[in-house]
Amino acid sequence: MAAEIGTGMVAIAAGLAIGLTGLASGLAERDVGAAAVGAITEDATLFGKTMVLMVLPETIVIFGLVVAILMIFVM
């Protein structure tokens, strides 16, 4: 019984790790994306640089994913 509760808690924690970091990535990308589109509108050559900046907030959710995987498979 206790083990089952423990497994459930780990699943909830993994879900929260993915969900909350996903939300944070979304919020960060909102401003970065808007700014990137604005910059590209003025100067199309900035596409490459803005693409890199767009990807940076993605790392937040990737960290969340790593933590979730660790929780599920290691703990």
Place this chain on the structure above:
Amino acid sequence: MFGRFGKKKGNYAYTVARVKAKKSHLFKDDAYSKMLLMSLPEISRFISESGYSEEITELTGKFEGIDLIEHATYRNMAGYFKGILDVSTGELHDMLAAVLQRWDVWNLKVILRGKSFGIDPDSVREDLVPAGELALQELEKMIALETVGEVIDAYCKLTETVIPPEIMDAYKTDGVLTDIEDFLDKEYYRRLLESIDPSSKPTRLLQDYIRNEIDVVNLETLLKLKVEGVVGEQAMRFVIPNGKEIDRKTAERIAAAATVEEAMGAMSKLSFYGDIKDALADTGSLTELVSVLKKVHISQARTFSHLHPLSIIPIIDFMIHKEIEVNNIRTVARGLASGLDRDVIKDLLVVV
């Protein structure tokens, strides 16, 4: 937390990014040195290759020489400002619209001075910047009117402004526009400050910035008047209320001093006193003092824009730099057209 994400708040990130990209295309200092070595047609070609192509192409058939440059530069600036206003949304759009109303006041002053001194309509058109609430067609209608009184009536109707009868009576008696122009400036700042809702950080920053601008404008006015020998209550009439550091008491102390040196004591507590101290000591040169105050104003915009990148201030900072660029091009063109010495023209340029 989600307050700033509402549609009402405006698209700060998008607009500021566009403005920053635009700012990177503005002329660098060495461009003016190159222009000083050119003839007027060469300047027209040079600016048409550097962002003014649309206006130069459009106006080439109608104008040439200095007229072409003057029309193209102000039209280009108005286009930039209108473009920024068009892409902004929410409270950012509202604040920008309120800030851009200064061009309505500018245009009205240009038309009034034109009517008052009997300047021909084409020369008046050269100095119009249709970046405010009033479109070019409405300004054209105002130019076509006969008298100063009719122009003021038309403006008041379009912008819902009420000019106190005593100011109009004073104009009718002495025919001097100073009081009307002074009222228009005060009304612009009153409306602008009233339109800002200081509930968020970006709007509070704008409020602070505008109040700092009022300080710089007031100080410039008081010092100019002092050099002309106008002091005390007579000078206080021109002070715009709601400054940040220069309140009524400080303004009265500065206005009461007979000379600029005497006023230095009253100014010593101002945060930008260090920047203007040297220019104040050199009281013989009002041009230098005005130029230093302008630089203080520009550096305030720059500091504010770094303090809060996602606010209206980086946009105002760009607008100031664009205006400087346009004024510098016009100064070079006018200077060369009137045969001024290149070193004299260079001294008249504002380089930041």
